[in-house]
Amino acid sequence: MIGTPMLQTYAQAARLAARALAAASPSAKNTALLAMAEKLEAQREALYAANQKDLEAAQAAGLPAAKLDRLRLNEKVLQDLRTGLRQVAEMPDPVGEIEGLQIRPNGLQVGRMRVPLGVIGFIYESRPNATVEASALSLKAGNAILLRGGKEAWHSNNALVRLLQEALHEAGLPQEAIQLVPTTDRSAILEMCHLSGLLDLIIPRGGKELIELVQREARMPVLAHAEGVNHLFVDESAHLENAVRIAVNGKAQRPSTCNSLEKVLVHSAIAPVFLPRLAQAMREAQVELRGDERTRAFIPAQPASEQDWHTEYLDLILAVKVVDTLEEALEHIARYGSRHTEVICTEHHGHALRFLREVDASLVLVNASPRFNDGFQLGLGAEIGISTSKLHAYGPMGVKELTTTKFVALGQGQVRE
Amino acid sequence: MIGTPMLQTYAQAARLAARALAAASPSAKNTALLAMAEKLEAQREALYAANQKDLEAAQAAGLPAAKLDRLRLNEKVLQDLRTGLRQVAEMPDPVGEIEGLQIRPNGLQVGRMRVPLGVIGFIYESRPNATVEASALSLKAGNAILLRGGKEAWHSNNALVRLLQEALHEAGLPQEAIQLVPTTDRSAILEMCHLSGLLDLIIPRGGKELIELVQREARMPVLAHAEGVNHLFVDESAHLENAVRIAVNGKAQRPSTCNSLEKVLVHSAIAPVFLPRLAQAMREAQVELRGDERTRAFIPAQPASEQDWHTEYLDLILAVKVVDTLEEALEHIARYGSRHTEVICTEHHGHALRFLREVDASLVLVNASPRFNDGFQLGLGAEIGISTSKLHAYGPMGVKELTTTKFVALGQGQVRE
Numbered sequence: 001m002i003g004t005p006m007l008q009t010y011a012q013a014a015r016l017a018a019r020a021l022a023a024a025s026p027s028a029k030n031t032a033l034l035a036m037a038e039k040l041e042a043q044r045e046a047l048y049a050a051n052q053k054d055l056e057a058a059q060a061a062g063l064p065a066a067k068l069d070r071l072r073l074n075e076k077v078l079q080d081l082r083t084g085l086r087q088v089a090e091m092p093d094p095v096g097e098i099e100g101l102q103i104r105p106n107g108l109q110v111g112r113m114r115v116p117l118g119v120i121g122f123i124y125e126s127r128p129n130a131t132v133e134a135s136a137l138s139l140k141a142g143n144a145i146l147l148r149g150g151k152e153a154w155h156s157n158n159a160l161v162r163l164l165q166e167a168l169h170e171a172g173l174p175q176e177a178i179q180l181v182p183t184t185d186r187s188a189i190l191e192m193c194h195l196s197g198l199l200d201l202i203i204p205r206g207g208k209e210l211i212e213l214v215q216r217e218a219r220m221p222v223l224a225h226a227e228g229v230n231h232l233f234v235d236e237s238a239h240l241e242n243a244v245r246i247a248v249n250g251k252a253q254r255p256s257t258c259n260s261l262e263k264v265l266v267h268s269a270i271a272p273v274f275l276p277r278l279a280q281a282m283r284e285a286q287v288e289l290r291g292d293e294r295t296r297a298f299i300p301a302q303p304a305s306e307q308d309w310h311t312e313y314l315d316l317i318l319a320v321k322v323v324d325t326l327e328e329a330l331e332h333i334a335r336y337g338s339r340h341t342e343v344i345c346t347e348h349h350g351h352a353l354r355f356l357r358e359v360d361a362s363l364v365l366v367n368a369s370p371r372f373n374d375g376f377q378l379g380l381g382a383e384i385g386i387s388t389s390k391l392h393a394y395g396p397m398g399v400k401e402l403t404t405t406k407f408v409a410l411g412q413g414q415v416r417e
Numbered sequence: 418m419i420g421t422p423m424l425q426t427y428a429q430a431a432r433l434a435a436r437a438l439a440a441a442s443p444s445a446k447n448t449a450l451l452a453m454a455e456k457l458e459a460q461r462e463a464l465y466a467a468n469q470k471d472l473e474a475a476q477a478a479g480l481p482a483a484k485l486d487r488l489r490l491n492e493k494v495l496q497d498l499r500t501g502l503r504q505v506a507e508m509p510d511p512v513g514e515i516e517g518l519q520i521r522p523n524g525l526q527v528g529r530m531r532v533p534l535g536v537i538g539f540i541y542e543s544r545p546n547a548t549v550e551a552s553a554l555s556l557k558a559g560n561a562i563l564l565r566g567g568k569e570a571w572h573s574n575n576a577l578v579r580l581l582q583e584a585l586h587e588a589g590l591p592q593e594a595i596q597l598v599p600t601t602d603r604s605a606i607l608e609m610c611h612l613s614g615l616l617d618l619i620i621p622r623g624g625k626e627l628i629e630l631v632q633r634e635a636r637m638p639v640l641a642h643a644e645g646v647n648h649l650f651v652d653e654s655a656h657l658e659n660a661v662r663i664a665v666n667g668k669a670q671r672p673s674t675c676n677s678l679e680k681v682l683v684h685s686a687i688a689p690v691f692l693p694r695l696a697q698a699m700r701e702a703q704v705e706l707r708g709d710e711r712t713r714a715f716i717p718a719q720p721a722s723e724q725d726w727h728t729e730y731l732d733l734i735l736a737v738k739v740v741d742t743l744e745e746a747l748e749h750i751a752r753y754g755s756r757h758t759e760v761i762c763t764e765h766h767g768h769a770l771r772f773l774r775e776v777d778a779s780l781v782l783v784n785a786s787p788r789f790n791d792g793f794q795l796g797l798g799a800e801i802g803i804s805t806s807k808l809h810a811y812g813p814m815g816v817k818e819l820t821t822t823k824f825v826a827l828g829q830g831q832v833r834e
Contacts, residue, residue, distance in 0.1 A: 242830035249832035368828025391638040392809035411785025413659035415666035
């Protein structure tokens with residue numbers, strides 16, 4: 001148990017570190033990132049030992065196998081982390097770039113300089129890899145980060161953060177740029193939320209309850225993702241083979257992720273041809289179907305209730321509905337969608353453009369799987385999460401989304417008339 | 418007195434209007450903006466009559482002359498509003514632009530499309546012009562806006578909003594895109610703050626108390642400005658004539674604004690030459706000086722207390738301090754500054770670069786007056802306020818800052834491996 005003064009001390013140290021980091025050279029930051037990769041290799045036995053303690057405690061506590069799996073550090077996980085660190089080191093440094101420099105009529109040169117956000121609070125649950133991934137992105141963007149990990153990963157996170165701090169130190173950067181909050185009490189989350197003036201941003205990653213708690217309590221901006229109630233609209237002109245493939249990939253490739261498909265809306269003109277093909281493919285993928293009345297006239301499915309249209313299953317379940325027009329599909333998505341990921345399958349140019357323009361979601365796709373809503377897949381290089389808040393970042397957040405721009409103006413004595 | 422259900426009804430109507438506006442053509446929006454300008458001319462007698470009621474009530478309530486002045490609609494105010502509306506109509510439409518389209522290795526085309534934020538809550542105090550300015554920027558960006566004006570401007574705001582809604586209607590756009598909250602009770606502010614899921618953003622403009630209330634209560638993102646504790650650092654190599662001119666312009670041109678100069682830090686090597694020149698110019702501008710001990714060795718000034726370094730005077734008062742190095746100036750600004758507007762006067766290239774890079778403020782200037790921290794002056798065309806929050810917008814907010822980007826992806830059947 002610690003009280004507010006201790007977290008304040010951590011956050012104040014982070015603020016000082018953030019000032020040093022904002023002025024640090026790209027090469028110092030990259031040296032630290034590469035040193036982190038080397039240490040993950042050199043210290044792997046110590047990491048496995050720390051991780052073993054967490055695994056044993058988790059096993060004793062009866063954690064389900066899937067959770068144990070996410071907690072485990074093995075050669076594959078460390079290899080992926082090393083590759084990720086090297087990739088982040090190779091990315092261009094975002095800090096200091098001046099965008100849109102223009103000369104005003106009075107000769108004043110005005111532009112926007114990309115700068116770090118400052119201090120980021122990162123609240124997450126079991127996976128210890130997130131400790132390294134979030135720290136690396138935060139460092140590249142010139143920020144300090146205060147990490148509050150889950151209690152299951154306590155020993156692993158401590159070992160990882162010690163290693164990350166060693167790398168910072170060797171690169172001549174302040175170790176307080178990456179700190180682990182010294183407790184996994186729930187109270188630490190509330191304390192972080194109340195550190196206004198000391199944290200510039202909080203990113204919660206985890207279940208709905210955690211995210212809602214942080215959104216309610218935080219006195220500073222929060223970048224969070226809502227659940228993904230994601231739709232595929234199969235238009236009258238859709239390429240049916242593509243539509244079936246996208247539906248199966250969206251639903252079944254990894255159903256537990258937030259960018260999975262949850263609902264299919266089918267244009268009534270092609271429902272008689274499309275629905276039997278969809279039903280067969282979903283049967284082969286072991287997906288349970290729920291449908292509205294019109295759907296159930298064509299294929300066997302459980303009746304879908306009003307609640308089904310609101311639900312993110314994260315499971316091998318799919319709800320299907322027949323609609324008569326693109327407008328009806330747009331209405332349904334506006335009403336039930338969660339602004340996460342929305343897809344249209346169509347060969348009609350005007351319908352594609354209209355769907356792209358009018359659907360309000362962090363990623364809108366034409367003729368492609370919703371599973372592409374991911375920082376790597378969209379070309380950001382790496383991500384710290386997906387935002388469904390519309391302010392600042394909407395969609396996957398990479399290094400650039402962990403920075404902001406300030407205005408700069410270069411004069412030769414200009415004053416205002 | 419109204420209860421939450423009524424404000425919810427307004428906000429729900431705004432959400433529907435926002436969907437229509439997001440899909441509206443640039444020409445429909447511009448037609449509405451130009452119709453607003455025409456109606457401000459055609460209906461000016463009715464506007465003056467409504468404004469007269471407010472002025473009489475304000476006079477009876479004993480409002481000071483400066484506040485009455487801000488409340489007054491006259492030919493000059495209406496003319497400026499008309500000019501502003503025409504300028505906003507002429508600006509390029511930000512909505513629908515796709516930035517950074519790239520082709521991924523699998524052929525998927527990925528970009529970011531600029532889209533409206535949705536529904537904006539705007540809470541402001543006396544000036545009725547803000548009703549028109551904020552509505553125009555919001556409309557251009559494709560947003561709906563819910564306005565909560567001050568009680569002093571109640572009749573003026575009602576007349577203005579009626580006129581703006583007529584213009585929307587004539588352009589075939591939903592009138593609910595611009596709505597005035599039907600009460601000026603303080604409770605309406607709290608209700609707006611709690612309309613989560615219905616408002617995408619709240620912008621409070623007014624005194625510190627209002628802004629802190631909204632920041633504490635709001636369940637959605639807030640873009641607010643803190644006070645401006647703004648510094649000028651006069652470096653050893655400064656062009657002294659420029660430095661004096663910038664100091665006087667910054668302090669005395671319009672001392673009640675948040676981008677005014679409040680503190681001067683002087684390098685000790687030039688203090689003996691610079692300070693007497695500064696003191697004489699400030700005397701002529703009727704500015705009261707407060708200084709640290711070293712300053713007071715060179716010029717007459719009241720002693721500055723610790724409190725002085727924290728205070729935004731918004732008055733003809735200036736605090737002056739002698740420092741020995743650029744580092745000491747940077748430290749002082751990091752400690753006492755409010756991230757608003759910071760200036761260095763220097764002819765030293767390296768010092769200019771370092772100040773630009775390391776000072777954390779919404780606008781950092783070299784050799785120019787802090788009074789340039791303004792949307793018009795920096796080339797945004799118009800502004801809805803200055804943000805000192807670092808997320809989403811840092812500095813003056815124009816039309817672009819009232820939009821966001823979503824990811825769009827164009828495929829031909831791509832699925833994730």
